[in-house]
Amino acid sequence: DAGVTQSPTHLIKTRGQHVTLRCSPISGHKSVSWYQQVLGQGPQFIFQYYEKEERGRGNFPDRFSARQFPNYSSELNVNALLLGDSALYLCASSSRDYRSYNEQFFGPGTRLTVL
Amino acid sequence: GQQLNQSPQSMFIQEGEDVSMNCTSSSIFNTWLWYKQEPGEGPVLLIALYKAGELTSNGRLTAQFGITRKDSFLNISASIPSDVGIYFCAGQLQGGSEKLVFGKGTKLTVNP
Numbered sequence: 223d224a225g226v227t228q229s230p231t232h233l234i235k236t237r238g239q240h241v242t243l244r245c246s247p248i249s250g251h252k253s254v255s256w257y258q259q260v261l262g263q264g265p266q267f268i269f270q271y272y273e274k275e276e277r278g279r280g281n282f283p284d285r286f287s288a289r290q291f292p293n294y295s296s297e298l299n300v301n302a303l304l305l306g307d308s309a310l311y312l313c314a315s316s317s318r319d320y321r322s323y324n325e326q327f328f329g330p331g332t333r334l335t336v337l
Numbered sequence: 338g339q340q341l342n343q344s345p346q347s348m349f350i351q352e353g354e355d356v357s358m359n360c361t362s363s364s365i366f367n368t369w370l371w372y373k374q375e376p377g378e379g380p381v382l383l384i385a386l387y388k389a390g391e392l393t394s395n396g397r398l399t400a401q402f403g404i405t406r407k408d409s410f411l412n413i414s415a416s417i418p419s420d421v422g423i424y425f426c427a428g429q430l431q432g433g434s435e436k437l438v439f440g441k442g443t444k445l446t447v448n449p
Contacts, residue, residue: 255436255437264441265425266439270436277435278436326370326382330379
């Protein structure tokens with residue numbers, strides 16, 4: 223079975239531009255979460271979506287937005303890019319079933335570099 | 338914001354040795370998860386813990402959910418070179434959303 227997939231793998235942008243990152247969850251998983259991981263740190267929570275609704279938001283500015291589609295895939299959008307947005311962006315999916323409620327499975331990430 | 342204190346930051350060990358790492362917090366967690374991340378990849382789930390006091394094994398890995406619900410540890414027995422990577426603890430807060438709070442990671446190096 224395919225795991226979580228993310229695209230693109232790498233991305234280079236300049237300050238002020240916007241970017242869209244995409245994620246497809248594991249088949250059958252309805253919950254998608256986004257995390258930002260800067261070098262040398264653990265992932266930081268950005269958003270969680272379940273059944274196309276936002277269920278949680280981390281401490282990130284309004285330049286960050288996301289949405290979930292009827293097929294449960296998701297997009298993360300970042301506007302007005304700053305140098306500090308350079309990071310690995312991770313998508314995680316979970317089934318939210320009773321036995322594995324909080325088990326989140328991560329994709330390989332999108333490496334964003336802002337110049 | 339909430340933080341997990343993960344230690345040690347790094348470990349250099351010989352193949353065959355046992356390894357222990359832990360995470361502590363001032364907050365109570367409903368769930369503890371342990372992940373391993375290798376360069377250029379996303380974190381891979383190793384073990385999930387759901388009950389205070391729970392002890393769970395996955396091959397040579399053993400993890401425990403602390404009785405106070407504020408800590409967890411991970412042990413790796415008889416380490417091998419492929420254990421190299423960064424190990425992260427993550428927790429889901431009591432009464433919080435489903436977001437995971439991560440530690441800063443323990444970088445493990447295994448010398449053959």
